[in-house]
Amino acid sequence: EDEVAMGQVFEGRVVEMREMTREGEKRVFECKVEVGEEGEGRKPGDSFGIICQNSDEEVNNLLLRLKLDQTSHRRFSLHSTSPSLSLSPPLHDHIPQHCSIRDALQRSCDILFTSRPPSKVFLRALLEYCTAKSDRERLKECIVGYSSPSSPFSPERASFPSNPPPLSSLPYSPTLLQLLTAFPSCRIPLAHLLDLLPPLLPRYYSMSNDIKTHPKHVHFCFSEVSYLTSDNVLKKGLCTSYLASLFPSFSSSSSSSAQQQQHTLSMFFRPRSRFVVPEDVTFPLILIGPGTGIAPFIGFLQHRLRIKQTWEKKGEGKGKGEEKKLGKCLVFFGCRNREQDYLYKEELEQMEKEGVCEVVCAFSREQEEKVYVWHKMKEREAEVVKIVKGGGRIFVCGDGAKMAKDVERTFCDILQKNTENWEKEWEEMTSSGYYLAEVWS
Structure with a gap:
């Protein structure tokens, strides 16, 4: 995203949350964030992005599987080894230069495949680094099951064989960790993995307040996303589940103000669209x-x-x-x-x-x-x-x-x-x- 690349990201402090639905329905929350001077000139209808990150638990387990848990603090830079690409724009501009391995996996890469399921190209790359014959054969069956090279990892579009148990244990849209666990002999190098992983995209929300009525604050509303996949696996929205996890510290009378002040969001405003309040309020x-x-x-x-x-x-x-x-x-x-x-x-x-x-x-x-x-x-x-x-x-x-x-x-x-x-x-x-x-x- 241009806004992120241009460095217009700022930290907003969550100051209040409330649950807007009763028990039994999809949970909806309103979140109020202090944005300071960043909110100046914003209009109702303007939207902003929240830069979310993968959970500590998921990243820690992935680092263990990649045998990088002891070196996760090390910083690196990505460079193309192809002369034809050396003068091109960066291929991995979502991964900052000189960042740590942990930060790359936690903040920059979509290791849960939330934006799209792993592609056939991704599975072929994993196959290249499988050393066990059984892993290679099972992964080949997955790849053959795809209807086209760009098809998602979906039972609706892929006729996966039902015999090998590890295939039946893979969910509709597996995470990177689930894939690597299913094929234990796969030892894909970090550089190749980062080359293939999609970027972790911001999540966008619309302002639900007039900033002149509530100066220096942005309010927004969100539904906590959770759903069962076709193979009965519970999935949760990456950003909304994190935001919802903040609610107890605002709803509990025992929560201290110091606890609440710790909750910040990395945010940036999007360029204005036409979807903003009309200035002339005399028109219907x-x-x-x-x-x-x-x-x-x-x-x-x-x-x-x-x-x-x-x-x-x-x-x-x-x-x-x-x-x-x-x-x-x-x-x-x-x-x-x-x-x-x-x-x-x-x-x-x-x-x-x-x-x-x-x-x-x-x-x-x-x-x-x-x-x-x-x-x-x-x-x-x-x-x-x-x-x-x-x-x-x-x-x-x-x-x-x-x-x-x-x-x-x-x-x-x-x-x-x-x-x-x-x-x-x-x-x-x-x-x-x-x-x-x-x-x-």
Whole structure:
């Protein structure tokens, strides 16, 4: 990432955490981080990266398997041995020069293969360093099972033989340690291993606050990621599991402030996209954010409330005459149950009370038929059309490409019913930034 390479990384101090869901649902937390002057000029909707690292336990066990546990402190530099590459840009710019072996494996390399499963090319490299015939034969069977050189290590795309026990013990997406443990005679040199391992990528989050309302602080919301693979192995998100592990020190009354001050995050802000709060708050808005997708819109609403309160202090927002007025703002939020995972419930209710927005909720599991945000959009079709024709902007944010497609399809259906040349209008809205979506999977 350019931001990391340019040295714009800073340390943010975690100052507060709260759990936002009840027991029985996916755990969601809000984290508040002190960022100091780094937050100046940031707007609601801006996003930032957190540079995560592999756990001490995983790295220690890997160093033992590689027989590098006694030399892990040694520093090294990577250099190409090919003359044709000596003048090229660095091949391993995610690994700092003169870093220790431990730091490279802990901070720079994706030893858990979180971004993608190990490739066929990676397995072929391991095969090259297997000395035992049995290991070589079993690893060859794995490689033959791949449907193509770039296929992931997946039972859906690979017909692995079921006879050898070590193959059946390998998970859907094995970690580096699991692979090396399955083939004990493999002695791949560190240099070749670092050449093959993918970089450990930052994890990105959107600000959920207006930094002028909460100076020098960034708030963000995250779900603790955990899931069972197709072979019933529990996997946890690298960054979210670390962040969630900080929560007990903020929830326990016995935790000292000294303990809490130890929690820092290596962070950097991303270049600004178009997905930020509009400066002119007199224009209407539609904000569609089910689940954690509501987070950046809390910052949007704080921004609008702050402007409204400023007007009122100056006598510009109340009384007779040409007073200033916020544009209509419809917020569509969705979750399973209002008692279990209604995120930012108090904040949204307060914003509605202050006249900043109107909140329309879809609680999918509170009735026999599931209800989602796009169903609520259809119910409010007349208001949606009015906002669009009044030059309003539409922002969509959330987890899951399906949600975004359903919202887009519903919006296009509404346009088609109420606009003559709806396709041209839709194209103009998307190209000019009047319809923006930020979706992750």
